[in-house]
Amino acid sequence: MKMKHKGILIVVSGFSGAGKGTLMKQLVRSYENYALSISMTTRKPRPGEEEGREYFFVDREEFEDKIKSDGLIEYANYCEHYYGTPREYVERQLERGKDVILEIEIQGALKVKEKFPTALLLFVMPPSVAELKKRLEGRGTESKEVIEKRLKRACEEAEGIEQYDYIVINDELEECVKEMHSLIQAAHYAPFRNEEFIEKMRKELAALG
Amino acid sequence: MKMKHKGILIVVSGFSGAGKGTLMKQLVRSYENYALSISMTTRKPRPGEEEGREYFFVDREEFEDKIKSDGLIEYANYCEHYYGTPREYVERQLERGKDVILEIEIQGALKVKEKFPTALLLFVMPPSVAELKKRLEGRGTESKEVIEKRLKRACEEAEGIEQYDYIVINDELEECVKEMHSLIQAAHYAPFRNEEFIEKMRKELAALG
Numbered sequence: 001m002k003m004k005h006k007g008i009l010i011v012v013s014g015f016s017g018a019g020k021g022t023l024m025k026q027l028v029r030s031y032e033n034y035a036l037s038i039s040m041t042t043r044k045p046r047p048g049e050e051e052g053r054e055y056f057f058v059d060r061e062e063f064e065d066k067i068k069s070d071g072l073i074e075y076a077n078y079c080e081h082y083y084g085t086p087r088e089y090v091e092r093q094l095e096r097g098k099d100v101i102l103e104i105e106i107q108g109a110l111k112v113k114e115k116f117p118t119a120l121l122l123f124v125m126p127p128s129v130a131e132l133k134k135r136l137e138g139r140g141t142e143s144k145e146v147i148e149k150r151l152k153r154a155c156e157e158a159e160g161i162e163q164y165d166y167i168v169i170n171d172e173l174e175e176c177v178k179e180m181h182s183l184i185q186a187a188h189y190a191p192f193r194n195e196e197f198i199e200k201m202r203k204e205l206a207a208l209g
Numbered sequence: 210m211k212m213k214h215k216g217i218l219i220v221v222s223g224f225s226g227a228g229k230g231t232l233m234k235q236l237v238r239s240y241e242n243y244a245l246s247i248s249m250t251t252r253k254p255r256p257g258e259e260e261g262r263e264y265f266f267v268d269r270e271e272f273e274d275k276i277k278s279d280g281l282i283e284y285a286n287y288c289e290h291y292y293g294t295p296r297e298y299v300e301r302q303l304e305r306g307k308d309v310i311l312e313i314e315i316q317g318a319l320k321v322k323e324k325f326p327t328a329l330l331l332f333v334m335p336p337s338v339a340e341l342k343k344r345l346e347g348r349g350t351e352s353k354e355v356i357e358k359r360l361k362r363a364c365e366e367a368e369g370i371e372q373y374d375y376i377v378i379n380d381e382l383e384e385c386v387k388e389m390h391s392l393i394q395a396a397h398y399a400p401f402r403n404e405e406f407i408e409k410m411r412k413e414l415a416a417l418g
Contacts, residue, residue: 123400125410128410128413129410129413129414129417130413133417148417151414151417154414155411155414155415155417158407158410158411158414159411161400161407162400162401162407164400165399166395166398166399166400167398167399167400167403167406167407168398169398179394179398182391182394182395183395183398185388185391185395186375186391186392186394186395186396187395189375189376189377189378189388189392190374190375190376191332191370191371191373191375191376192371194376197376198367198370198371198376201334201337201338201367202364202367202368204337204338204339205338205360205363205364205367206364208338208342208357208360208364
């Protein structure tokens with residue numbers, strides 16, 4: 001099938017501990033057609049984080065200017081820091097035909113879907129709750145309270161799953177990356193993402209009649 | 210990703226000359242997980258057609274009994290003959306986890322979607338109108354009038370494309386069969402086709418809280 005496509009904006013949400021980050025990095029590494037959106041934040045860089053890799057680090061004033069100039073697709077305020085998605089990078093990549101991946105929680109995901117109705121919403125889940133618990137505990141870096149908070153948060157996030165187009169079950173990484181790729185490829189063939197192609201065919205058919 | 214699934218009912222429509230039939234046969238031959246639904250009709254078998262392969266051939270009375278006993282998923286009347294989809298075979302195959310493929314035009318497709326809300330609707334198109342014309346003419350068996358009628362019919366069918374989940378562009382057969390398979394695989398991961406799995410996970414998460 002050959003159709004010229006603008007890229008699709010792909011929003012990835014999911015439980016903390018489901019392995020979203022690794023999955024997305026591996027996807028971008030394995031296939032050429034993806035670009036990872038980088039968020040902007042007012043929080044300070046943590047050790048090991050690099051400007052323009054994990055985040056664009058800006059001050060409060062710069063962030064609020066971005067908000068005013070409609071330069072963000074969505075933004076939110078967590079723990080007294082802003083986090084948002086710069087619009088320009090996303091639109092440039094989509095225009096070039098890249099599928100742009102964005103990691104974001106559900107409220108943000110729904111805001112993105114409003115502004116980009118052709119966005120594809122993916123929800124990453126572990127194969128089971130037992131596995132989720134194991135992964136959270138296995139990190140060994142989190143206290144019991146933090147793990148419980150995350151499980152509670154997962155419980156809340158699970159309420160919104162029906163708002164997503166597909167669930168992605170992260171069991172075995174390589175397998176999951178392939179399936180995620182193939183879900184995204186499939187999305188390119190939804191009629192509402194191919195209005196131009198369909199209209200062209202209709203006009204040509206009408207011209208014959 | 211491992212989830213236990215019931216099969217999906219797949220409805221295939223598309224322009225005459227788009228190659229639906231070949232595509233579906235090749236799909237069933239290439240992958241294990243499909244079953245082809247066989248229609249029931251009151252028209253007489255044509256030379257070369259076999260009972261239970263192209264159609265189940267029945268008389269008018271038997272067909273109307275099937276209608277009365279709700280034994281058909283959908284049916285229609287063309288040129289004074291009934292055509293319909295027997296329910297029993299479809300449901301048995303879905304129960305066994307097979308994805309059941311059904312070739313049918315748009316009115317029938319929409320009726321099926323009403324009765325089976327998780328049905329997947331695929332619309333097969335040629336890569337261009339020029340190619341469609343070439344294929345119809347290339348058969349060499351059709352008169353000019355018949356070809357024009359088919360193109361006119363295509364024009365009408367094209368009105369309904371937005372009702373379908375995906376368009377399938379039949380350019381190169383093998384390639385297209387692979388892509389059709391991967392669209393169907395993707396459909397298995399829509400949340401509304403995984404209510405049981407999601408509910409189970411929600412319950413388990415809630416139990417931890």
